[in-house]
Amino acid sequence: MRLANFSLVFGLLIPSLALAEQVGEVDTVFKWLGPNHKIVVEAFDDPLVDGVTCYLSRAKTGGIKGGLGLAEDRAEASIACRQVGPIRINGKLKDGDVVFKERTSLVFKTMQVVRFFDESRNTLVYLVYSDRVIEGSPQNAVTAIPILPWPVAP
Template sequence: MQYVRLISLCLLLGSGLAQAQKIGSVDTAFKLLGPDHKIVVEAYDDPKVKGVTCYVSRAKTGGIKGGLGLAEDKAEASISCRQVGNISFDKPLKQQEEVFNQSLSILFKKLRIVRMVDVERNTLIYLTYSDKLIDGSPQNSVTAVPVDSRTPIPLK
């Protein structure tokens, strides 16, 4: 069992995807049994762009199913990315790359954040959306972080 945990940790660390930090939450509906329905706000530092953090708000289902981790969270999410320090790049970026994904249900539904590079405007674009194996959602949110022209965004 320890080997499985070690392998899982190595895969997680080696994936290069950002990890969420919970900032806070607000209750949206009281549930007599189990946790209340909520809107949670989480922060994600871009793992390949130092100085950029994305804040995502999303619905989290409560109740008995939510408390047991069996509920499917809604597809709605909002994103806002900001420069929080000096922007720098360790390596060239891909034109488009998924930087984070998180499961929203026990089966096949994920919240995704994709970074795109607008070379002409020297800007990083972040898109959040959810997908599902059979029927994804077109609901999405987008934000942009302009990078100072003295720091060109390196591309692969």
């Protein structure tokens, strides 16, 4: 019972993050044992902004370690976010809010997407980068979506 209560309280304290849906993948290196190295493409919707979907491509390490979840994935990623419907902001946006986060090593490394709002240009900006407990990576990618009216079908 205590564990259930702790899980509920802990879940309420953590901001909601988007869940990714895999769109596709391609193999990049054949491995005799375990899965191949690959690039995966995932899609996720911004949990606070209706009408925005982001597409993230990133490397996944294969082999025996990759198959067991013990390998460390590379820090490189690419992102493209698009307006897919009328944009509606549900709540207060804070610059640097984490929209998506995924573990890319057993313990120390994560890949995350953060959102900024460029108010003077009325544009949402999304940044993907990888970080580590000790040292992060300067490799990153950015995409921007101007907030425009969505045409209504006749």
